[in-house]
Amino acid sequence: MDLRERLTGLDLERDELGDWPTRVEWCEPLGLWVKREDEASPVYGGNKVRKLQYLLPRARADHGGQLLSVGAVGSNHLLACCLHGRRFGVDTHALVIPQPVTPHVLRNAGVLAAHAASIETADNVVIAALWSRFVLARRVREQTGYEPMWVYAGGSNPLGTLGWVEGALELAEQVRAGELPEPEQIFVPMGSCGTVAGLLLGLSLTALKTQVRAVRVVDRLVCNRSAALSLARRTRLLLQASGARELPEVQPERLVVHHEQFGPGYGAPTPQGLEAQEQAASVGLKLEPTYTSKALAAALSAVAEGRTVLFVDTVNSRELPPGGDLGALQDLL
Numbered sequence: 001m002d003l004r005e006r007l008t009g010l011d012l013e014r015d016e017l018g019d020w021p022t023r024v025e026w027c028e029p030l031g032l033w034v035k036r037e038d039e040a041s042p043v044y045g046g047n048k049v050r051k052l053q054y055l056l057p058r059a060r061a062d063h064g065g066q067l068l069s070v071g072a073v074g075s076n077h078l079l080a081c082c083l084h085g086r087r088f089g090v091d092t093h094a095l096v097i098p099q100p101v102t103p104h105v106l107r108n109a110g111v112l113a114a115h116a117a118s119i120e121t122a123d124n125v126v127i128a129a130l131w132s133r134f135v136l137a138r139r140v141r142e143q144t145g146y147e148p149m150w151v152y153a154g155g156s157n158p159l160g161t162l163g164w165v166e167g168a169l170e171l172a173e174q175v176r177a178g179e180l181p182e183p184e185q186i187f188v189p190m191g192s193c194g195t196v197a198g199l200l201l202g203l204s205l206t207a208l209k210t211q212v213r214a215v216r217v218v219d220r221l222v223c224n225r226s227a228a229l230s231l232a233r234r235t236r237l238l239l240q241a242s243g244a245r246e247l248p249e250v251q252p253e254r255l256v257v258h259h260e261q262f263g264p265g266y267g268a269p270t271p272q273g274l275e276a277q278e279q280a281a282s283v284g285l286k287l288e289p290t291y292t293s294k295a296l297a298a299a300l301s302a303v304a305e306g307r308t309v310l311f312v313d314t315v316n317s318r319e320l321p322p323g324g325d326l327g328a329l330q331d332l333l
């Protein structure tokens with residue numbers, strides 16, 4: 001479902017990066033429905049693909065194909081930028097910060113090192129945000145002649161969030177077509193909030209009454225209910241400014257944030273998460289400890305309470321291209 005078909009007259013460019021719709025399947029052993037966003041593209045799946053469909057055209061049109069973003073050293077977002085960007089005329093400049101090292105993180109870091117146009121490291125997210133916006137942006141400008149498009153971690157600015165407005169419309173279409181019943185609750189990890197914000201706004205455009213259950217996996221300072229609602233509202237304003245008429249208001253009552261799965265910190269595995277990850281593996285879902293296993297752990301609690309649950313599998317499950325020399329990233333691993 002292309003957002004521009006539902007909201008006609010939108011002045012927005014969109015690349016076609018994925019295989020849509022991503023399928024939904026009933027998972028009997030877990031007792032829930034799964035939206036297989038992990039399969040969103042044969043190149044690299046996961047929840048970043050939808051966001052990049054709107055971000056990459058802007059990077060090409062206004063920034064000479066130069067994109068600058070930040071993330072943890074095993075960032076799925078930075079990897080998605082590199083792997084999809086290089087096919088669609090966009091170079092990714094990455095600034096990365098440390099995170100607990102798991103096998104998933106190590107694999108991602110190797111591929112990032114091989115495919116980023118440039119990589120720098122920083123000690124923490126505040127330094128990374130400032131450094132990338134000013135010092136690195138200037139460096140890219142000097143090297144390429146273009147002001148890079150600065151993209152917030154996770155691709156979660158209003159433009160990227162449009163991708164998940166589209167995701168909600170796609171889901172409503174699947175419910176309408178009888179592929180799954182109307183879920184009472186959608187469980188999704190919440191990091192930079194774009195997926196949650198987009199779903200929230202998108203659902204308000206549909207007849208579904210479904211709640212968004214956002215499982216917080218990042219520090220509360222940047223990942224919280226206000227941040228998600230603010231992003232949803234700013235995305236609504238972007239839609240209005242792009243030509244959409246008569247948009248309903250964002251519906252905060254649909255959003256429930258779960259804090260109980262966070263554990264000791266970002267990227268730190270939790271016992272509940274690891275157990276959920278094992279259960280998922282037994283039915284062929286390849287989750288990881290930072291995002292998806294924590295979200296699934298929360299979803300399984302809702303299943304135990306008898307809810308009709310949809311779990312969005314947001315992590316890539318496609319095989320990665322070979323990694324490169326870890327080079328600049330060595331210090332963080």
Ligand SMILES: Cc1ncc(COP(=O)(O)O)c(C=O)c1O
Nearest residue numbers: 076154191192193194195291314
């Ligand atoms: C696998 C995975 N799931 C979920 C998320 C969270 O999505 P968002 O950043 O849109 O909140 C991320 C973000 O990086 C991710 O990599």
